[in-house]
Amino acid sequence: MGEPSPAGRFGQFGGRFVPETLVPACEDLEAEFRAAWGDPAFRAELDGILRDYGGRPSPVTECHRLSDRLGVRVLLKREDLNHTGSHKINNVIGQTLLARRMGKTRIVAETGAGQHGVATATACALFGLECKVYMGEVDVARQALNVFRMRLLGAEVEPVVSGSRTLKDAVNEAMRDWVATVETTHYCLGSVMGPHPYPWMVREFQRVIGDEARAQCLAVLGRDPDVVAACVGGGSNAAGIFSGFVGTGAELVGVEPAGGAAIGRGIPGVVHGSKSFLLQDEYGQVLEAHSISAGLDYPGVGPEHAHLASIGRARYEAVTDDEVVAAFQVLSRLEGIIPALEPAHAIAWLLRAAPGIQGRTVLVNLSGRGDKDVAQMMERLG
């Protein structure tokens, strides 16, 4: 998972499909990211904040009871233990530091499950930046706790009432805002999607997950795991952990929701500024995705995942809502860890795949904790 082509392509995917007003903003962002990423002072400040404020490194936990049950040795990379409860903080601290470097005073963001919104509101509070978060009306209802957290942190949360009133529509509104305010505003995109340089930049900010996990696995296992699995919405937590293992012999498995399987059921198209696999009808209209978890309810996927799938380096599987609910309960009861519904997708795949991978070692990225989903599960499970 190296640098994309100068045009921002991973194989045939990626690129920069944006209105003319945003081309200079994307070019400035790319130049600023390139300079910052090569600047030891920037890297040291980022690492320091992630350590002292964010709680890094996150541990790797060996799951003894789950391993005994499945006949598979299971390790979890614990991004759920980060400040604000998910991997999203890694990317947001990086992007807000960049925004400050660029002299921007205002941040806009989109959010589905609310975790990216909470992380963004948190970083804006930390750095004294104005913050506006767009969120689909459906997600505002199912993630009420995170909406309250964002407002408590001083962010303005704007419910989006267009389309399916979920993540894709929130991205549309955030992009529209950015077009109109680009002089003062940075768009803090929450996943490895959007126009170049976002997919590359966000993956680099999430690479810390994979780099840490590889060293931790070598310490615990004395070798690399056989399989590395992660859920895929836009694909940032998966890209982060995959980047630590792409050069090893580990099998890489991305897990999508059955109702939003952009790689499993999508065809190449352009959405939100880049070319990737996308759920669309015969006329190229974007189809609505469905997932029990707001963070995976997205009809597209990051372009680098489309590339990894097309060259056969990563495999993408889909799981149903019912499998996810079962996995949510299994991990809670066997390990005392209540996962977010998003990484419960990766656990659900593991439960299903276990009979075929007996005796092997699997590292799962536990991208976030389930506090935000407890009310939703309470309604479903009674």
Ligand SMILES: Cc1ncc(COP(=O)(O)O)c(C=O)c1O
């Ligand atoms: C805990 C958690 N995991 C995963 C995701 C999906 O995003 P990505 O595929 O970019 O990791 C989200 C999105 O909100 C999330 O909150």
